[in-house]
Amino acid sequence: MDINQVTVTGRIMQNVTTSSDKDGVITKLGTIGIYKGKDKQTGSPLYANIPFVAYNTATKYIEPNTKMMLVGRLNSYTKTDGSQYGKLVVQLQVNSAYQIATSQDVAVSDDDLPF
Template sequence: MQNVTKQANREGVVSKLGVIGIYKGKDKQTGSPLYANIPFVAYNTATEFIKPNTKMMLVGRLNSYVKDDGSRYGKLVVQLQVNSAYPIATSQDVTVSDDDLPF
């Protein structure tokens, strides 16, 4: 998750806009990771849990609409509307000592 911006409108509704990268696998020729970048919007309490550059699980709905961009058919916009967000712990976030082991 990157490029997260937080804003509030006149009615006090807080929103966060950003882009999430969804891992699609590796490029067959270069071996580098491939991502699909999907914009998202979150409102009010869901915004409190969204942190930039953090692995997260986002729960919500995928919306699409046509934005008038002056062309004949407009531009299709696909966006995730986030209802809740949960950070995901990775092995780098967890430290285990000998005292934690049962044997």
């Protein structure tokens, strides 16, 4: 068991980019919006937008505007932004990805019911 393992569920945002390097490694970079609750003043939903990176087989099912469960580990690095200390970037390094079916995705007919 890996101590640094996290599982998140949310919706993949529209900003997913896919690339491949000279060795054929497929990479997807994007953001997953994780529901945090409602704003107490306005009642509108609040989301934490977490950046992620996925490689090879973990990229297969990741598509924009899809509800997903991502499993991986937290990774951080310092990005040079011209300031004295740089900018700390924390992202989810995805090991596996699973699509989550919603009630809109599932069609049930009378034939499916046992009564």
